[in-house]
Amino acid sequence: MKKIYLIMILFFAIASGVFAQTANIVTLTLKAKSGEAEAQNALGEAYYDGKGVTENLPEAVKWFTRAAEQENAKAQYNLGICYYYGYGVEENLKEAVKWYTRAAEQGNADAQNSLGYCYEFGEGVDYQNDVKAAKWYTKAAEQGLPIAQCNLGGCYKNGNGVEKDLEEAVKWYTKAANQGYARAQYNLALSYDKGEGVAKNDSEAMKWYLKAIKNNSPEAAYYYGDMLLNGNKQKGITKNIPEGVKYLRKAADLKNLDAINSLVGAYYLKMTGENDFGISKYLSYADFVKYIKIGAEEGDQNLKTILTNLPNLKSMIAQEKSLVAKYGQRAYNNIKKGKVYIGMPEGILTEFRTFETDGSRYQMYKYNGPYRDLVGTYKQYIPSYALRLVNLLGQVFPRIVKVRNGKVTNVIY
Numbered sequence: 001m002k003k004i005y006l007i008m009i010l011f012f013a014i015a016s017g018v019f020a021q022t023a024n025i026v027t028l029t030l031k032a033k034s035g036e037a038e039a040q041n042a043l044g045e046a047y048y049d050g051k052g053v054t055e056n057l058p059e060a061v062k063w064f065t066r067a068a069e070q071e072n073a074k075a076q077y078n079l080g081i082c083y084y085y086g087y088g089v090e091e092n093l094k095e096a097v098k099w100y101t102r103a104a105e106q107g108n109a110d111a112q113n114s115l116g117y118c119y120e121f122g123e124g125v126d127y128q129n130d131v132k133a134a135k136w137y138t139k140a141a142e143q144g145l146p147i148a149q150c151n152l153g154g155c156y157k158n159g160n161g162v163e164k165d166l167e168e169a170v171k172w173y174t175k176a177a178n179q180g181y182a183r184a185q186y187n188l189a190l191s192y193d194k195g196e197g198v199a200k201n202d203s204e205a206m207k208w209y210l211k212a213i214k215n216n217s218p219e220a221a222y223y224y225g226d227m228l229l230n231g232n233k234q235k236g237i238t239k240n241i242p243e244g245v246k247y248l249r250k251a252a253d254l255k256n257l258d259a260i261n262s263l264v265g266a267y268y269l270k271m272t273g274e275n276d277f278g279i280s281k282y283l284s285y286a287d288f289v290k291y292i293k294i295g296a297e298e299g300d301q302n303l304k305t306i307l308t309n310l311p312n313l314k315s316m317i318a319q320e321k322s323l324v325a326k327y328g329q330r331a332y333n334n335i336k337k338g339k340v341y342i343g344m345p346e347g348i349l350t351e352f353r354t355f356e357t358d359g360s361r362y363q364m365y366k367y368n369g370p371y372r373d374l375v376g377t378y379k380q381y382i383p384s385y386a387l388r389l390v391n392l393l394g395q396v397f398p399r400i401v402k403v404r405n406g407k408v409t410n411v412i413y
Helices: 002-033 037-049 057-068 073-085 093-104 109-121 130-141 146-158 166-177 182-194 202-214 218-230 241-253 257-271 285-297 301-336
Strands: 353-357 360-364 384-389 399-404 407-412
Touching (some): 037 073, 073 109, 109 130, 130 146, 146 166, 202 218, 218 241, 218 257, 241 285, 257 285
Parallel strands (some): 360 384
Antiparallel strands (some): 353 360, 384 399, 399 407
16 A cells, blocks of 8 residues: 555656646746747757757757847857758758857857857858967857857967967866866876876876866876776876776777777687787677777778678688798798898888898888788797788778797787
């Protein structure tokens, strides 16, 4: 009986909330239709967010437009957002800038920041203009908007639109970081880490890295994870591979391509039977596929190539290892015979890699077709050496082969 009573209370509470929302929408609609600009904007936001009504972006644009035409700054900014992203209306960057400008000139901080962004990257404006970008970031930053403060910090750090001033950059990063803005916290951590605009301070850097991670900074999560994988005595970080992988996964889930490539690369090394430095034991094949897909969706061309070849990946790996051994052995034999090439052979179409050991240097290249002879060396004799190859997947994971006693013994990374 008590359970039924509690369920009834919950039902009536929900019903009351729904009724209140519905009543509020009715009131807003009446006010909006009567021409009240604030009500028109509020009704537009309700349709935009789907609160109290079914989400309807074209309807949101209709009400934002009516309020914006009455010089309601918030509605002008909202309408600019719709035109910028194509929400409920065809994307039109020039129209977005028009409405951002009208709102910004009335002092709307969000619009000022968005307008600054458009000038910084030349979107919807006649030409890119760092000076105007810095001007609008400053106006928004002085109103306390953290994203604008961070953007302004970037202007001072790089000297974009203002005279380069690292101390001023730190000042604005700090203001934004103290409001919990993750990107500013990461930038501030980097400033302390490198001693740029502030005295170098490892403990302060770590404090801000960890704050940034807590606020879902993908860059900070990757950086910290990488430090854990390798250890960093200077910063008091003990090598901890499982913890490092955990933070790399967090960064990868936040679509950081460096983290994604690190995890995919480690699992790929496991598949080829090579040294993955203990990382892949904390990953599954499902993780491998998941991060390839995320990276491909984020535009990484190499990961797009792997995704396309994923159904045939195992056979491609076997073929690659065979080619590596074949051409690595041939290269070694050519070196022993004195057929040594110094410098870059004519007609190279892909980037070459080098590997140095025992005072010698080796290079292997890939042409249009198959692998060809390599090799640059500074010595005619080679007790043991390694050759770096570009693999069949298009330079995604360059290979190294090791030769001992005249035979290719294994493929390593």
